[in-house]
Amino acid sequence: MHFKDANAEPMAPSIRIAVVAPGTRIDEALAERLQKFAADTFLDRAPEIVVHPQCFLSAGHFAGDDAARLRAFVEAANDPSFDAVWFARGGYGACRIAEAALAELNGASRLKTYLGYSDNGAILGGLYARGYANIVHGPIPVDLTRAGGEAAVKRALAWLIDRAPESLELGAMFDGKHAAFNITVLQSILGTSLEPDLSGHVLMLEDVGEYLYRLDRALFAITSSANVRSVKGIKLGRISDIPENDKPFGATEEEIARYWCAKAGIVYLDRADIGHDVENKVVPFGALKR
Amino acid sequence: MHFKDANAEPMAPSIRIAVVAPGTRIDEALAERLQKFAADTFLDRAPEIVVHPQCFLSAGHFAGDDAARLRAFVEAANDPSFDAVWFARGGYGACRIAEAALAELNGASRLKTYLGYSDNGAILGGLYARGYANIVHGPIPVDLTRAGGEAAVKRALAWLIDRAPESLELGAMFDGKHAAFNITVLQSILGTSLEPDLSGHVLMLEDVGEYLYRLDRALFAITSSANVRSVKGIKLGRISDIPENDKPFGATEEEIARYWCAKAGIVYLDRADIGHDVENKVVPFGALKR
Numbered sequence: 001m002h003f004k005d006a007n008a009e010p011m012a013p014s015i016r017i018a019v020v021a022p023g024t025r026i027d028e029a030l031a032e033r034l035q036k037f038a039a040d041t042f043l044d045r046a047p048e049i050v051v052h053p054q055c056f057l058s059a060g061h062f063a064g065d066d067a068a069r070l071r072a073f074v075e076a077a078n079d080p081s082f083d084a085v086w087f088a089r090g091g092y093g094a095c096r097i098a099e100a101a102l103a104e105l106n107g108a109s110r111l112k113t114y115l116g117y118s119d120n121g122a123i124l125g126g127l128y129a130r131g132y133a134n135i136v137h138g139p140i141p142v143d144l145t146r147a148g149g150e151a152a153v154k155r156a157l158a159w160l161i162d163r164a165p166e167s168l169e170l171g172a173m174f175d176g177k178h179a180a181f182n183i184t185v186l187q188s189i190l191g192t193s194l195e196p197d198l199s200g201h202v203l204m205l206e207d208v209g210e211y212l213y214r215l216d217r218a219l220f221a222i223t224s225s226a227n228v229r230s231v232k233g234i235k236l237g238r239i240s241d242i243p244e245n246d247k248p249f250g251a252t253e254e255e256i257a258r259y260w261c262a263k264a265g266i267v268y269l270d271r272a273d274i275g276h277d278v279e280n281k282v283v284p285f286g287a288l289k290r
Numbered sequence: 291m292h293f294k295d296a297n298a299e300p301m302a303p304s305i306r307i308a309v310v311a312p313g314t315r316i317d318e319a320l321a322e323r324l325q326k327f328a329a330d331t332f333l334d335r336a337p338e339i340v341v342h343p344q345c346f347l348s349a350g351h352f353a354g355d356d357a358a359r360l361r362a363f364v365e366a367a368n369d370p371s372f373d374a375v376w377f378a379r380g381g382y383g384a385c386r387i388a389e390a391a392l393a394e395l396n397g398a399s400r401l402k403t404y405l406g407y408s409d410n411g412a413i414l415g416g417l418y419a420r421g422y423a424n425i426v427h428g429p430i431p432v433d434l435t436r437a438g439g440e441a442a443v444k445r446a447l448a449w450l451i452d453r454a455p456e457s458l459e460l461g462a463m464f465d466g467k468h469a470a471f472n473i474t475v476l477q478s479i480l481g482t483s484l485e486p487d488l489s490g491h492v493l494m495l496e497d498v499g500e501y502l503y504r505l506d507r508a509l510f511a512i513t514s515s516a517n518v519r520s521v522k523g524i525k526l527g528r529i530s531d532i533p534e535n536d537k538p539f540g541a542t543e544e545e546i547a548r549y550w551c552a553k554a555g556i557v558y559l560d561r562a563d564i565g566h567d568v569e570n571k572v573v574p575f576g577a578l579k580r
Contacts, residue, residue, distance in 0.1 A: 191481050224482035
């Protein structure tokens with residue numbers, strides 16, 4: 001039988017993480033599962049994860065209307081007590097609030113880490129374009145719902161808590177600047193104020209659920225951009241769940257990437273270990289801080 | 291019993307039209323049906339329609355490989371004996387050949403009319419960007435395969451042959467400059483050399499087979515463009531065959547268009563009579579020539 005030690009302080013969290021949902025919603029059960037998983041996995045290094053109630057709202061497609069999603073993101077970003085803002089899931093919606101939200105951010109917002117991928121890339125791109133130092137492409141809470149998703153979420157948390165090198169995409173460990181995006185999302189922010197300067201970066205690209213002809217068209221648009229043509233090279237992440245078209249496209253996703261890189265005079269640098277799956281690794285934007 | 295009049299000249303065609311397929315293929319039966327329909331419908335004003343054999347090729351997704359599609363388009367455009375180039379169908383592929391093809395065009399190519407829509411917009415946009423005077427958004431041969439498609443194809447031919455005013459989208463009959471595009475295709479050419487100057491134009495936009503969240507994202511990208519923000523206004527054509535998503539979007543296509551126009555400071559000018567259907571009207575780019 002154990003007695004409570006009256007002298008013990010409540011264990012201080014390693015870091016404080018705010019979870020917001022700029023696109024689509026999650027449910028309360030996932031939030032609880034996330035908090036329990038983090039506590040059980042990281043023990044004395046466990047973070048405090050504060051899931052903003054906005055994550056549970058619903059307004060048509062979105063986790064609350066534009067005003068609610070914007071407000072939650074700005075609150076989390078501007079609150080100096082949080083070390084990180086973590087996007088609960090993707091699912092379209094970030095671009096609707098990104099520009100207005102970024103215009104409201106304060107000095108404290110620059111000191112924290114922002115972690116997400118997929119649709120979240122609209123905000124990550126906009127933050128990076130505004131000189132934010134700790135922008136990270138990697139797993140998010142909703143990945144817990146994938147089979148084996150605990151490994152992905154642990155990878156993201158280990159990066160947020162301890163900058164664990166084993167969380168990193170291997171290529172991102174080497175010298176040089178990196179950025180990572182969903183292809184469809186990157187295409188949608190080109191030419192907008194959310195588009196960051198990609199010159200000299202290794203650009204990692206992934207996508208999910210797109211017909212190959214759509215991938216081809218998106219890579220036409222992306223590789224036509226002068227900004228993208230200034231990258232050090234492109235690495236192709238995983239292109240998963242490609243729907244079957246009424247006629248086969250006639251080229252693989254890698255052949256498509258090589259085709260457009262060759263046309264645009266961009267170096268194709270092989271594959272990247274990112275994608276909409278549990279193997280998705282962490283890619284900090286810019287040069288790796290050691 | 292009729293005897294052949296030995297003195298009769300073979301009837302001269304009203305105009306000569308070259309049909310090429312920069313995206314996907316058509317079959318020979320459609321070409322024959324098109325030629326017979328044009329002859330039967332326009333009688334003494336019937337055009338000669340020359341369907342390039344490239345239209346029947348197949349290479350994966352496309353009507354022949356890039357080289358074959360580029361060659362056919364350039365041959366047709368550069369041949370001074372043709373009055374018009376008509377795109378057989380859409381279906382993705384024009385952007386793969388557009389820039390290289392346009393670089394090969396000669397002076398004769400500037401004297402003819404180019405007619406198409408959907409994926410063809412990548413070439414139409416590029417031609418208009420290069421100052422071509424007769425670029426037209428309107429029905430194409432494959433529309434014959436729609437129920438009631440004869441009316442659409444007749445409308446296109448009546449424009450090509452006689453500049454028939456009854457073929458026109460009503461708004462395009464009034465003063466001012468116009469342009470019309472498929473939304474997804476316009477998004478893909480923004481920032482490329484295929485993007486025309488749209489300042490002062492009424493911009494008509496249509497799409498087919500896209501989820502509303504994709505439409506929303508595309509309109510974010512399009513209305514973020516400084517070029518698009520210089521238009522006189524946007525008119526929304528038909529958005530047809532919208533797939534049902536796992537969650538309803540929560541806004542109609544018109545509400546989406548109004549939302550992004552309002553955000554971008556673009557005047558929303560109501561609906562346009564264009565779309566992927568048999569009612570699709572003819573929209574000549576630029577100011578209407580009378």
